[in-house]
Amino acid sequence: MKFQLFFLTIIISVGVNSVRCSDSQNKSKLIIIGAGSSGIAAATKLVAEGFEDFIILEAENRIGGRVHTIPYEGDASIDMGAQWVHGQEGNPVFQMAKEHQLVKEECPSYSGIMLVNSSRVPMDKDVDHKLLKMMDEIINEHDEDMLKYNGSLGDYVLDKLRATLNNNASLSHYLSSPRFEESFEFFGKFENSVDGSDSWFQTSAKGVAKYDLLKGCNVVVWKKGGYGNVLKLLLKQLPGQTPIDLGKKLILNKEVNKINWSDPSNILVESADGTIYTGEKVLITVSLGVLKTRPDLFVPPLPSWKKDAIEGLFFGSDAKIFLRFPHKWWPDEVEGFSLFWT
Template sequence: MSAASIRSLRRTKHTARIVIIGAGTAGIAAATRLLEQGFKHVLLLEAEDRIGGRINTIPFADNVVDLGAQWCHGERDNAVYQRVKDMNVLEATEAHYETFRCVRSNKQVLPDDIANNLKAIAFNSIPERQTELVDFPGSLGDYITKKYWQEVGKLPPMNRTIAEEFLENFHKFESSVEAADHLYEVSGRGHLEYWLCEGELLLNWRDKGYKSFLRLLMNAKKDEPEDLGVLKGHVLLNKRVSEINYQAADEIVIRCWNGEVLTADHVICTVSLGVLKEQHASMFVPALPEAKVRAIKGLKLGTVDKFFLEYPVPPLPEDWPGFCCLWLEEDLQELRASERFWLESVFGFYPVSYQPRLLQGWIIGEHARYMETLTEQEVLDGLLWLFRKFLPFDVPQPQHFLRTQWHANPNFRGSYTFRTTYADELRTGAWDLEAPLLDVAGKPRLQFGGEASHKHYYSTVHGAAETGWREADRLNTYYRSRTAQL
């Protein structure tokens, strides 16, 4: 037996070297729990020059905005909510995402009775899905479309064109919830794998942003990027990992893009599914097992981007709690033939809690990825054109403008994950992504965390945190059982 193998056999919680790739929620959750459990050599390697990953709270306008995760979704069984519920840091968001105006591309605002009837169909379909999708063989898009028209048929006769325009917009809104390009790629049955936590679904972090949760995890006292709390001395920024070589029986060799090489006994990889899709073939030596590659291919990380526009005063009239864009067919055809075609996937604009001078817009899918390639000025010009096209009043130039680029960033390659119809075909899911690679003695060597690997809370921060804790507990259980055997 080699000296390295003997060293590896003798490792304890105090000597085992654990490298976590990625300092997003999952990585931070794993690292903080490992330290709590008594592990000493815990190192986080992060490609960006900041921690947080898809939690990115930045100063903007009167306080902060969240470029990534913004709301805590639900209360019961939600690990984020449960941690902070007694701290008075979360607040239910105003009903803007229900009370918004529906505006057509000829500036016509849908009368309240029609808009409310259509919204009710859309929103009421959410709980019913839970039972009706169980045996549904098709995509979420097939289900929602069928259900929508059944329910519209029960309403007093209405203009079918308007109902169609609304359905188009509802599809885009739901696609943003899933982060899908369109709902026909979202598995109907797979959609049920996601568990909705009961309680308020849009809890905001007041004027502090989602980074409050990370500070709490790390026990950071100061609201400054330098304060890493218990992770002080355990994080290396600007360390983009290019290769994880687990060929040898003992050590794992980790190479960074700048040529640095590190060794570890255990690696917990928490990079996004987008990074895995793009890089798994070159990142892992030897190649990952077939089942894991199937999961990487079958699951999908889609693109949702945000726009933030800052004005000197609130930009919408008081009785406008946000608006969604309904395209008339002839206007849509014209748009599609123009260079502004990407605006088709901008589905609505809403106020931001604790930021009365802001307007937040959303764009999804392929057009979001195209938008990310344009200059900020081109994007802003497009949005101002959209306002002129739809709104029956003038909206001035904003003072400041921001848009996100989650797909263009090679450390993310998208926003969050969903279950595809293709994953159904491949019979794969989070279970394949989660499965650790063990040595012959059952020691976890290469482990996987991150939101995509959560069976039920994927696409969320509470899901990502649970996966980090899961992988820390896996190692802790292994070392506890070894100590018991000795």
């Protein structure tokens, strides 16, 4: 599967040479906006390189952003946001985590997932798995073909799946079976969860083909502590490490409301409580969603090529819902359920 939810970071830097400000307290060479994994990665790298003249302004009362692991029971935890490490080769998160034996060696196969429809009827594993596997192969094994396709991912898979079934006498009866529609709909929803889209008929097939999947296990699982470990790794907070103390550089509960770069030699960053910070450079790590809803953030507005990119990139919503049951009612061999809505 192509997981497209890696660190999506829109970084805009507004550069300059000198600083002019009356309040030297709020003056620094660099202002990082956002203390999610991108902001923390930037800050810790700068400290490691000996650069200390920066501050981080974070709107929330915690660091991590969309990496948000909360304690559960005992030593268990829940990842409200990022959960899996997608890919091993060339993945800095995997490399750091492996070095400290924080991730599991074995890759989950999810072969024990049970397919059930909304009338509580277990699906025909042979038929449905076959159809799902076909769709998976259509997406993951035909990049060249997909790169030439100008339509949506949903249309691409539908065209290909129909053609494959039509060309195979032993499978063509699937086309008129309710299984076809249910499986196709389920797979579309699964793809939406992977791509962060609301409909795979809005996702570009070409865009999915261009996405580079890192080699190795695509759903590496943390042994314990969840994805929040990544923040500990960056901040060197694991046993035996000398922690990086961001100290007064990190300012929480500071939502940035305005970035005034009309004088590029003196960028003024204003927070919701009216405090003004000045910097020679600003590193913005807020999400695409924030950039889309806050066109007023920049004074003067961003150049049109940046605005076009922000407006042109679309995304839907991705939600996780945690259910707690009083006891385990499912058989041991069942690793999970995939729900098909009839």
